[in-house]
Amino acid sequence: MENKINAGYGSTITLENDYEYEESGYSSGIEITQDITIDGKGHTIDAKGQTRIFDVEAGKVTLKNITFKNGMQNFFFGGGAILWKSLDGIITNCTFINNYAPSGGAIRLEAWDNTISDCTFIRNTANQGGAINLNTTNYASISNCVFVNNDIYSVQGDGCKINNNIFMSCSIGFDFTRNYNIDNNWFGNNASNYTYKPNEFCNNWLFLNATTDPNTVSVSNTADIIFKLYAYNSTSGNISKYDNAPFKNLNLTITATNGNIDKNIAKLGETIKYTASSVGTGNVSAKVENVEYTIGLDIIPIETKLILNSTDTIIDSISTVGINVTDINNNPLSGVVKLTIKDNKGNEYNTTVTVKTGITTYIYPADKTNISKIVNITGFYLGNDTLGYVDSPVAETKFRVDKLNATVNLVVNNYTIRNFSVNITVTGKNTDRIVENGSLIIYANREKIDEINITDGKAENILLNITKIGNYELSVAYSGNNVFNENNTFSKNVTAIKISTIISANNIITTYNTDKYLEITLLDSEKNPLNNATLSVDLNGAKKYTTYKNGQIKIALGSLVPKTYTAKVSFAGNDIYSPYSTSFKVVVEKATPTITAKTKIFKFEDKTKKYTITLKNNKGIVMKNTKVTLTINGKTYTATTNTNGVATFKFNKLNKKGTYTASITYSGDKYYNKLIKKAKIKIKAPAWKTVAKGSKNKAIVKKIQKTLKNNGYYLKYNGRYLKIDGIFQKYTQIAVKHFQKANKLKTTGKVDYKTAKKLKII
Known part of the structure; x- marks a missing residue:
């Protein structure tokens, strides 16, 4: 940034990003010595508490749209963010936060004719002038600024103007023997303490006030609230309007009681819509920092109208009345309506009805009703939790009460004998009314078979005593009650049928000669087992079986020749149960020994x-x-x-x-x-013993002689053919030696293990 400033003298430079302190070897800040304008474009320069940011030594300098943070200077002459020694400087629309120096925590001015406007100073600290120290400066102008938790200090400057600023938790400290003007600043005064003098030498100051239009509002209606600053002259005691434009960016935090507001943040002079919610006092408050002001409104009930509607004649023992509550502008309201009900037989009944927004229907209950009478209803509106008790003009209506006609309907659930069941409903004709009670008589072919009571207009799953198949005319007579007339007109033709059955089993794969069974079960349509019933099964020949416990039979499969079978199973049926046939696959596989x-x-x-x-x-x-x-x-x-x-x-x-x-x-x-x-x-392998001349084992000797002869030895001697006689003598010994010599064995004439193995007799 320092390089950019040095290269931009005589022109305007802009900051395209935020800057932070980097090790530079000095702590006096970037020195500015020529004319320049620096536009921060809203970016921040953060000194990290290590150095002053700018040292303006000379030139006509303008700083705008910059946030200065954490500037620090320990030297006596201070200026934590800026030390300003040049004339005709401008600082506008800048923000100073958490800067520190012994003198002038944010700015120390040491030159004439400098202007500071539209700036914000927050939590800057110094021994003298936490925000600004006007040291030897003259004719400085400070306007349209906001100071929070820091102050302005000067003892040597002259001709300075400090006007149209806001000071929150801070002050102005000057030598007022010099020529200072500190009029029209706001030090936190409001309409309740506007006469309190914020400074000994201050004659004109601002205070926060509010207006409401109207001052009194009814529930659910709206008032306009405006918070503005006004000027007070302590010399004349006059209050005058003040142009709030210098503080156009100031945000007020808005809260309310006993009502709702259309915004929680507002500007000075901005209209706030307050809608009252309940009778009493409503408050609207505006707060900025530690300053707060509250304006009150009176909230009154609204005027109401009550309308009751019914026809002159209602053929219904439970009559309905339409109740409608509105304000005088016909806007619908909710709340409670008290009704007084009287008939022409001297009976009186009082009740309250909770009314929702719009028309609410009140149903006059049957237990309060006698047939053929005139009923008068009078009502008035009691208000609601928001409005409180609100009296209203009395409304009145009347009607006549007669019995209703009833309609009977029967639906068959199950047509099978022994399980023949029905649902019966009784409803009001041309009405949604429920027939709460009464009795029903049920006939089959004009013979009474049952009598039951109904509850809430219905009787469900009624099991009828029908035990034979065939056609039946079912009729139902309703006795009526104090609300509904009797009805004897319903009839319906139905057919009772046998109970259906089902045969179940699993397809089986088994092995020959095993203890495997084909298990077959006979059930009715309700999954109940049929015991002692006859089943015909054709599996490698037809055979009849009788079901036992759980409606089952078991057929052994172990003796069946391996192949694939189809087991055909049938139930012939009887007077009660219908027939059924099916088949199952049985596969018998070969066994493995x-x-x-x-x-x-x-x-x-x-x-x-x-x-x-x-x-x-x-x-x-x-x-x-x-x-x-x-x-x-x-x-x-x-x-x-x-x-x-x-x-x-x-x-x-x-x-x-x-x-x-x-x-x-x-x-x-x-x-x-x-x-x-x-x-x-x-x-x-044989256990071999050496065979030698004179051996007694003729069998082995014969084997040796035979093998020698087969290999070309032991053929003849002196023209005589040798015999295989089992006698190991001279000629056999000679033949062995010849064989051993020819096969490079030790020549001993004895048949040892090696010789026997070579002869392949072992």
């Missing part, structure tokens, strides 16, 4: 190896004489279960050690699913 096949370990030496499995159905019962197969090492074996459900397989060609996977298969049939079971079978 179980195969128990355990891991088995065989010895290598076992010539015949036996392996057993157990086959059971889905209930865990053994399956006898059933064919199963077992596949192992590429070969398939077949066996049939015995009476214990056990099948035995014999292996005679499984001669190599190792672990084998056996697949046991049951192929299934029309009742059971196919099933495959896997099992592990192990062949243990």
Whole structure:
């Protein structure tokens, strides 16, 4: 901002944004030394309590439309926001808030012919002149300004004019031996203390007053209230009008009692509309800062009119009267009306009616009425909570009371026998009146079947004693009461029918050979079960069943061959209940048996190896004489279960050690699913002992001789063919050595484990 000012001398510069103090190394403020106009455009300069804002040393300077905040100067010569040493300066439409200096908290003037106008000073502080210190200045002009909680001070200036300003909680301190003019300032005086002298040297000052037009207003009507400043001359004692234009921006806070106002904030001279709400005294107050003034009005009741309307003859034991209350201008009112009711038989009845805005209908109650009489009603208006008690001219009307005709209507709820029920209503003919009481006699084909009482014009869900199907003429006779005539004209033709039925069950998916049932329930239309009734069910053949408790039957499904069935169910009906037929889907799926096949370990030496499995159905019962197969090492074996459900397989060609996977298969049939079971079978390696010359184990020796011969050894010796005789002697030993040598084994002539393994006899 300092750069902008230095570059703008001799012209007008505008502030396009707010400014705040930044570290600059000095606290005397921005120095202005030439002609310049600074237009703040409503922006704020905030010194943050660190420095003075402007030091006006020379030049013709104008400052306008700027808010100065938190300026601070600790030097004796002060000027918290501005120190002004130049002539012919102008400060206008500016606001000074929370500035501080020992002298001139907001402004310290030290030059002549400067003007301050239309400014606001709020909570600025100093030892001398919290708002302005007019130090050595002469001919300064301060006008149209508002001072709140700060003051003006001067002891050396001369010829200063301080006029048309507002001082709230502050003062003007001068050496009044000099030439000062402080006329027409407002120091907070109002019409109740306007003669109080705000300053020893002040002869003319302003005070707040108000006018009301009219001074007296009736409830709901309006008065115009205006708050304005007036001038008072203490020398002559005269009060004169004052042009409030200098304070056009001053806002008054408006409040009211015993009525409503059209605005809560108003300007001086602005009209405030006050509408009275209740009889008594109404007050309207205006407040600014710590100054408040209240003007009072007298509120009086409004004049009213009361109108009662009815026809001369009302054929109704409960007659209606229209009540209308208005003011003298025919504007509708609410409130309370007192009625006095007399008939020609000497009876008198008093009541009050709360009337809403507009016409309110009063219904003359039946318990106060005798038939064939003349009724006179007199009324007068008592007012309401707002108006208070208001007497009004008496209004009067009359009518004659006769009985009403009644209309009977019957609606059948249920046409089925044993449950035949009706609703009956009795209403006033050509009226909204309710037939509150009376008795009804009900006939079926002209025979009385019931007699009942009605309440509030109706009898509901009346169960009639009709037990056979067929056509009936139902008629109803109403006895009448003290309000309504009797009525014997209603009749209606109806047909009683059988009670409908329903058969319910669920579609079922089950498995063969399980304890599953098809549960079927027979109910009537009211969901009541029908016990001891006969149902015909066609499920794999027709059969009849009798329902038991809860109207149910149960059909076992476990023995049905797996497939999809349609269960056709029917009830033939009887004298009371209607027939019913339906069908349900039953799906029986194949069962899955179980195969128990355990891991088995065989010895290598076992010539015949036996392996057993157990086959059971889905209930865990053994399956006898059933064919199963077992596949192992590429070969398939077949066996049939015995009476214990056990099948035995014999292996005679499984001669190599190792672990084998056996697949046991049951192929299934029309009742059971196919099933495959896997099992592990192990062949243990033989426990081998070295065989040497002279061995007694002929079987092993034969096996060795045979294997040697198959491999080209132990064929003949000295032209003689050698025999496989199981005798381990010289020729067998020689053949073993040749085999060992050829296969790079240790040549011992003995068949040890390595030689036997190489011969593949183990």
